[in-house]
Amino acid sequence: MEIKELISIYPTLYHMAEFGSWENIKANGLLSTSALLDLYKINGQKRQQIETCHRSESITINCQGLPTAVVRxxxxxxxxxxxxxxxxxxxxxxxxxxxxxxxxxxxxxxxVLKLLNARAYRSKSHDVIAVDTASLIKNYSEKIFLCPYNRGSTIMSPVQRGKDLFKPIQEYDFLYWKKKRGRAQAVTEVCVEGGVDNMLDIVVNVKQMRQQEILATLHS
Structure with a gap:
């Protein structure tokens, strides 16, 4: 897939974060779970459990000098x-x-609206972060991978998945997925290895939402 294609078709990307987490994300970045555990100095058995076991519920973590964070x-x-x-x-x-x-x-x-309305999340409020795709690629192109499926779901008819599910932008077979699903559905997720540390450089807006209802705008 060409970078300009990705930007043109998917100009804005969305992340559903824990309610009330935007200030921490703004200060410390939108980090992967592993990077967040590094920042919060979580090690040993607790870290192993968080990184290698299924989380049926969110987990709260703390570190002196940092606000409380939630691993989803x-x-x-x-x-x-x-x-x-x-x-x-x-x-x-x-x-x-x-x-x-x-x-x-x-x-x-x-x-992201579909996730907000999913049974597990529809009764709660969330911080929904919209980012500019072009700015994300400008800053993180070497760390970006594309995915054709919701890699974090095994509900309904789960698809097979392996090490090559995540592809760098220019290795992603956009034409195959476009033919199979249509242009707008050819990419499901855009992921960044390690996370994004300069959110203010790429953020478009941040809204607190419950299902499709916008409760507050935190950044615009």
Missing amino acids: DQKPMSDSALQKVLLDNLTPADWYRILNSKVFFWSSYEK
């Missing part, structure tokens, strides 16, 4: 379902490590 749950996944679809001899623990090394953005507003 992984409710749409399960070990048993993953075991049926993982390739390359990956285990569920391997898959959780892979996911925890990245930050994920939805390629459209409709996709």
Whole structure:
């Protein structure tokens, strides 16, 4: 896929974050779970559990001098379902490590709305962050990967997934997915290895939302 194509078709990307987390994200970056654990100096058994085990609920972490942070749950996944679809001899623990090394953005507003309205999240409020795709690529092109599926879900009819699910932009077979799904649905997620540390350089707006209702605008 060409970079200019990605920017043209998906000019804005979206991330659903924990309610009230924007100020921390603004100060310290939108970090992957592993990078967040580094920042909060979480090690040992607690870190291993967070990085390699399924999180049925969100986990609160603390570190002196930093605000309380929340590691989000992984409710749409399960070990048993993953075991049926993982390739390359990956285990569920391997898959959780892979996911925890990245930050994920939805390629459209409709996709983040679907998550906001999902059973596990519809009763809660969330900070929804919109970022400019061109600015993200300008700052993080070497760390960006594209994904054709919701890599964090094994609900309904889960697809097989392995080490090559995430492709660098220029290695992503956009024509294949465009033919299979249509132009707007050819990319589902854009992910960044490690996360984004300069959010103010790429953010378009931040809104607190519950389902499709906008409760407040935190940044515009």
